[in-house]
Amino acid sequence: MTPAFVDAHHYSETVLGHIAEPHNVGAIERPDAVGRGTNPSCGDEVTLYLRFEGERVAEAKMEILGCGAITASMSALTDMAGGKTAEELMAITPEQIAEHLGGLPRHKRHCAQLAQRVLRDALKDRA
Amino acid sequence: MKRVYLDHNATTPVRPEVAEAMRPFLGALFGNPNSIHGFGREARAAVEEARARAAALIGAAEPEEILFTSGGTESDNLALRGALAAAGGSGHILTSAVEHHAVLDTCKALESGKIRVTCLPPDKAGRVTAGAVAGALRPDTRLVSVMWGNNEVGTLQPVGEIAALCRERGVPFHTDAVQALGKVPMNVRELGVDFLSASAHKINGPKGAGFLYVRTGARLAPLLTGGGQERDLRSGTENVPGIVGLGEACRLAREEGPAQARALAALRERLESAVCERIPDVVVNGGAAERLPGTSNLSFIGAEGETLLIRLDLEGIAVSTGSACSAGSTEPSHVLVAMGLSLEALRGSLRFSLGWGSTEEDVGRVLDVLPEAVRRVRAMAPKPEARR
Numbered sequence: 001m002t003p004a005f006v007d008a009h010h011y012s013e014t015v016l017g018h019i020a021e022p023h024n025v026g027a028i029e030r031p032d033a034v035g036r037g038t039n040p041s042c043g044d045e046v047t048l049y050l051r052f053e054g055e056r057v058a059e060a061k062m063e064i065l066g067c068g069a070i071t072a073s074m075s076a077l078t079d080m081a082g083g084k085t086a087e088e089l090m091a092i093t094p095e096q097i098a099e100h101l102g103g104l105p106r107h108k109r110h111c112a113q114l115a116q117r118v119l120r121d122a123l124k125d126r127a
Numbered sequence: 128m129k130r131v132y133l134d135h136n137a138t139t140p141v142r143p144e145v146a147e148a149m150r151p152f153l154g155a156l157f158g159n160p161n162s163i164h165g166f167g168r169e170a171r172a173a174v175e176e177a178r179a180r181a182a183a184l185i186g187a188a189e190p191e192e193i194l195f196t197s198g199g200t201e202s203d204n205l206a207l208r209g210a211l212a213a214a215g216g217s218g219h220i221l222t223s224a225v226e227h228h229a230v231l232d233t234c235k236a237l238e239s240g241k242i243r244v245t246c247l248p249p250d251k252a253g254r255v256t257a258g259a260v261a262g263a264l265r266p267d268t269r270l271v272s273v274m275w276g277n278n279e280v281g282t283l284q285p286v287g288e289i290a291a292l293c294r295e296r297g298v299p300f301h302t303d304a305v306q307a308l309g310k311v312p313m314n315v316r317e318l319g320v321d322f323l324s325a326s327a328h329k330i331n332g333p334k335g336a337g338f339l340y341v342r343t344g345a346r347l348a349p350l351l352t353g354g355g356q357e358r359d360l361r362s363g364t365e366n367v368p369g370i371v372g373l374g375e376a377c378r379l380a381r382e383e384g385p386a387q388a389r390a391l392a393a394l395r396e397r398l399e400s401a402v403c404e405r406i407p408d409v410v411v412n413g414g415a416a417e418r419l420p421g422t423s424n425l426s427f428i429g430a431e432g433e434t435l436l437i438r439l440d441l442e443g444i445a446v447s448t449g450s451a452c453s454a455g456s457t458e459p460s461h462v463l464v465a466m467g468l469s470l471e472a473l474r475g476s477l478r479f480s481l482g483w484g485s486t487e488e489d490v491g492r493v494l495d496v497l498p499e500a501v502r503r504v505r506a507m508a509p510k511p512e513a514r515r
Contacts, residue, residue: 019434019437020437020441042450043473063510065431065504065507
C-alpha cells in the first residue's frame with residue numbers, strides 16, 4: 001500500500017491530475033453545512049459545502065485559494081465525502097486523504113490536516 | 128508539445144559550444160593538471176586558459192586572482208568563512224536580508240560569541256543603499272557581503288558605491304555575482320571588489336564548477352586543505368572538464384553578453400507589459416529598481432503561485448514561485464518577505480527568468496496560456512462573502 005506521506009519533493013501524477021482539474025469546484029446554493037479554514041502560515045483559504053439527503057452526503061463542493069497540495073487534498077476530500085454519513089465523515093483522517101492521492105510529500109502533511117479541519121468545521125456547522 | 132524554459136535563474140542549458148569544449152577532457156585529455164608529464168601539461172594549459180577567460184570576463188587584473196571552486200555556494204562559503212578566519216575568526220559581518228541562502232545561512236552558521244552579523248533590510252524594490260551600509264559599519268566589521276543581482280526579483284545592488292565605501296573604510300567587500308555574471312558589465316579592478324562569487328551553470332556552463340575572485344592582497348584562509356592546489360586556497364584536483372566548460376561559457380558571455388542582455392531586457396519588457404495589459408491585479412516585484420535583464424517576478428493577486436506554476440508546467444512552460452507553502456515553519460521567499468510584500472502578493476508570486484535561447488515565441492506561449500491559468504485559479508477561490 002502507498003504510504004500516506006512520502007519523502008518526496010515532487011507531487012505524484014495523481015496529485016498533479018487533481019491540481020490540473022480539481023473535482024467539485026464551486027459553491028452549493030443551499031448547503032446543509034459549510035466549513036471554512038485558513039492556514040495562517042501560507043495563507044491557504046478553503047471553503048467546503050455539503051448537501052445531505054437523509055443521513056448521507058449527496059453533494060460535496062469546495063472553493064480553494066492555496067497551493068497544489070491543499071487543492072488536491074480538498075479535491076480528494078469532496079470525492080471521498082460522497083455517500084457518507086456524518087459519523088463516517090468524522091472518521092476521515094489526513095492519512096486517508098493523502099492515501100487517496102497516492103501519497104503526499106511529507107512537508108505537505110499540514111494540507112491534508114487542513115482539509116480534515118475544514119470537514120470537521122462543516123460538520124460542527126450542521127450539528 | 129514544445130517546452131518553454133523560463134527558469135534560467137535556477138539553471139541554464141549548457142551551450143553546445145561549451146559541451147564541445149569539455150568533450151576532449153572527458154576522453155583523451157584526462158590528465159591531472161598537477162602532473163609534470165605531458166598528460167598533466169595538456170590539462171594544466173586548459174585550466175589556465177579557462178582562468179584567463181574568467182579573469183577577462185570580470186576585469187580581474189591577473190588570472191591568478193581566479194580560484195576555481197565547485198560553484199556559487201562553495202565560493203560564498205570560502206569568501207565568508209575564509210575572510211573571517213583570515214581576520215582572526217572574530218568580528219562583525221555586514222550583509223543584506225536579500226542575499227542567497229549560501230550567504231545568509233553561512234552567516235548564521237558563523238554567528239557566535241565571537242562573530243556578529245548584521246542583515247540590512249532592503250527597500251520595497253529590494254535595494255540596499257551604500258548609505259545604509261555606511262550607517263551599519265562597525266569598527267570591528269571584517270567583511271561586507273552584498274550580492275550584485277538578486278536571484279528572485281533581479282534587483283541590482285549599487286555594488287560600485289558599496290565597494291568604494293568599503294575601500295575607503297578599509298573593510299573587505301564580497302559580492303555574490305552568481306546571477307549578474309555575464310548579464311551586466313563587470314570590472315572588479317575598477318570597482319575595487321575584494322571577493323566575487325560566480326557559478327558556471329548560471330551562464331550556460333556545466334554544474335559543479337564556479338570560481339571565487341580574490342583580489343591580490345585580499346586576505347583569505349582556505350576551507351579545504353590537502354594538495355595545495357589553487358594557490359593553497361582550495362586543495363583538491365581540479366575539475367578539469369567543468370573548468371574548461373566554465374572558461375568557454377565565460378568567453379561566450381564576454382563576447383555575446385552585452386547584446387544578449389539588451390535582447391533579454393526587451394523580451395522581459397514585452398512579457399511584463401503584455402501580462403499587465405491582459406491580466407488585472409498584477410504587481411511587478413522589484414519593478415522600481417534597476418534589474419537583471421531577464422528576470423521578472425510578478426504577483427498575481429488572488430491567485431496562488433504553486434498552482435499557477437503547475438498549470439503552466441502542464442502546458443510545458445517552466446517557471447518558479449516565491450510562494451512556498453511548506454510545513455508550518457517554512458517561510459515563503461525571504462527576499463519577498465524582506466521587501467515587505469503583502470500576504471496576497473507573496474502567495475501569488477511567480478518568477479519568469481529568461482536567458483540564452485529565450486525567444487519572442489516563448490513569451491508568446493506564456494501570453495497564450497497564463498491569462499486563462501490565472502483566471503481559472505482565481506475563479507476557484509472562496510468568494511469574499513464566504514471568507515472569514
